Amino acid sequence: MDASRSVPEPLRQIPNALTILRFLAIPLFVVLLVREQDGPSWAAGIVFGLAGVTDQLDGWLARRWHVESDFGKVADPLADRLMIDVCVVLLVVYDRLPWVALVILLRDLLLVGGYKLVVPRGYEFEVSRLGKIATWGLYASLALVLVTARDTWWPLALFWVSLALAVLAAAQYVAKAMREVRR
Template identity: 40%
Template sequence: MKKENIPNLLTLLRIAMIPIFILILSLPGRRDLHWVAAVIFAVASFTDYLDGYLARKWQVVSNFGKFADPMADKLLVMSAFILLVGLGFVPAWIAALIVCRELAVTGLRLLLVEQGGTVLAAAMPGKIKTFSQMFAIIFYLLHFSLLADITLYIALFFTLYSGYDYFKGASFLFKDTFK
């Protein structure tokens, strides 16, 4: 296997883990399996870090990776938050704000590409957002409720702030919208 394929394979592995994660977490009355879901989610989250690290280290950034990596992250995190709402762990309004932000930023990135612009790289607030969202999810699955709640509100703050930051950075797209 060529090393330049490994980051994309890690992204595909993360995508393949999502239905397994959903299935395990959706089994009715199986709170005893939440730790299994936490491990699957943690491994999938680690592939997010690892694929990006390897792609940069080996300088094998691909168009597939630019598209699929953030999409895989969003699918994983949004699935988890929706399931956590169903389990009664996360308030629906918080999950809705997170999902709306993720979809809005994805749409913004598509607009930038369509306008011939470059893909917006994740700034530090976006990285903190991702990190805190993933840890909040893991803490909920491990039933560390207080730690999960604190991390969730940190994630919510950085989710909204980084969304604002992305739109502020791309405000030139909308300069003629309200004339």
């Protein structure tokens, strides 16, 4: 029996609904962080952390219930990129991260732009294990930066490790796309 048929139709929509909630959480996150820009922001950190949890939950449910969708394959990583990028930009603006952290924006622009170029040519994008680990690390480290005092070293160290993994994952995506699109 097909596992997706055993899941009632309303429940099959939960993974995509969680992704949409992540998009909707971005403005709330911005408002909460702007209110407490100078110090730890537990409210913004909790919203950001919940976004990270929904990222894990929506993918797990979609795979478990076999209800992966074309929408989810595009929207899920896009919601993550936007949430993380907005967080990094605001933390740089509020001097909680150094400006070099904005390299994450370049990485994400490369991936989104590259995606638009290679998918019409037959490339099927799938998030790699390294990409997932990097995203988990970015969510965790940025949530910790949000809830700790300025210049607390250990969340920043976790952020730099996660950023390095994210850049490495991007390099792997580019290499895979170049191999597959040339065929």
